Amino acid sequence: MLTSKDISAAVKPQEYIDGYMLPFGACTVLATAGGSGKTTSSIGGAVSVASSGDFHLFGHRQHGRPLKTVLVFGEETPDMIARKLHHELPGGYSAFRAAEALGNVIIISWSTFISGRATPEKIWSEKGDLTESGRELFDAIEAYKPEFVLFDTLSSLSDGDYMQDRVAYSTMRTLNNLTHKTGAAGIITSHLVKGGASKVDEKSCADDLIALSRGSAALVNAARHAIVLVPSPAGAFPGVQRKEGESVWMCGVKSNLGFAGAGSVFPVIRSTDLRTFTAFSAAGGSVAEEADAADKMMVRVLEDYLLGLIHYAAADMQPFAESGKMSPENLYGDLLAPVLPKGASAGQVKRAVDNLIRSEHVKVCRSTATGTPVLDVDGGPFANPELHLDEKGKEPKFRKGAPDVRALADRVIRFAADRMKHREGPDAKLPLPAEFDAAAVDELDVQDDMPM
Secondary structure: OOOOOOOOOOOOOOOOOOOOOOOOOEEEEEOOOOOOOOOHHHHHHHHHHHOOOOEEEEEEOOOOOOOOOEEHHHHHHHOHHHHHHHHHOOOOOHHHHHHHHOEEEEEHHHHHHHOOOOOOOEEEEEOOOOOHHHHHHHHHHHHOOOOEEEEEEEEEOOOOOOHHHHHHHHHHHHHHHHHHHOOOOEEEEOOOOOOOHHHOOOOHHHHHEEEEEEOOOOHHHHOOEEEEEEEOOOOOOOOOOOOOOEEEEEEEEEEOOOOOOOOOEEEEEEEEOOOEEEEEEOOOOOOOHHHHHHHHHHHHHHHHHHHHHHHHHOOOOOEEEEEOOOOOOOOOOHHHHHHHHOOHHHHHHHHHHHHHHHHOEEEEEOOOOOOOEEEEEEOOOOOOHHHOOOOOOOOOOOOOOOOOOHHHHHHHHHHHHHHHHHHOOOOOOOOOOOOHHHHHHHHHHOOOOOOO
């Protein structure tokens, strides 16, 4: 039985590794024709996010730190994978080397991996359950705790007949359990039914596309998120502009995760130069560009909030640490999320703090009590302790523990609103935390002045 502890108000909205349509904590079935470029584009996105935190496939998201990735291939040999990294993906090999040096990428060619075993077997059996080798692999992946995992393709990694419902549900159960336990964004690639691409026209709906995924309907039903891509028929998306070397594809998504584009058909551009797929929105712009603009705006808004938070926390002698468990990004969860704009991420918090340090709005100081680098602003008790001596000439005492963020919330929000109006004009509206009453913002007072 679920209780209020299980259904917490602090549970964050569904997040996507690409900022758009590849969800964390679930395994996506990605079905398209062989030779479409799904393998190459998946490798490109994986080595990029593993080396730099930048993920680009369908959407685009900069995570602020590199993420751990695992790629398992049933058809690709080591030579084929190396060829893609060296010669097909721009910057692919250097990104792979950087990710490897960080310990953030594991690539497995399954046929090579099991060739030396006494009884070579696939990951899933005829019944759709994990084989002994499959269980060993899943245990190792779970222990590694990746944030992105790819299995390519279902037919090459399984002996199951996915026209049988029970087989489909068994396999998807193992994948959903893995991504749920690790929190990873997962992809299992699949193919289309024979001649599937020829069965669509400019009037096809999302259900028409989803029905083209090879296997029984149970495979898609058991997946919490499924994507089907086919080359776009003529006349489907007349307003989409494409460059030389690009082709337009039609995309349909089935999802029970609250994905905004579920049930609709939208265009995706396949770039042969960049070797990736980029989704386009109904407004006609690429989702990657729109997500990038929204991401930059969120980071800018967070700078307003975090400057106030850092200032008031230090003034109360409970400053944030520069790094570690008491840093803003690591306190983002239950502590900071309720007093920051809805939809922010820990990676965006880190980038906002880095920007404030780089612009010298925030100073990295040494705590008088522990020597730990902490955050403050000019004139604060850690940036300028000589300005805060008591009558005996002693510096104020450092208070252990995380800042009391909720006690600071009103001051911080009012400060952030004033800073935004100072920068963007009197009509500028500050995005507010979900818990905060917007009508009360103008009734709050900033208790002390800070440079805008």
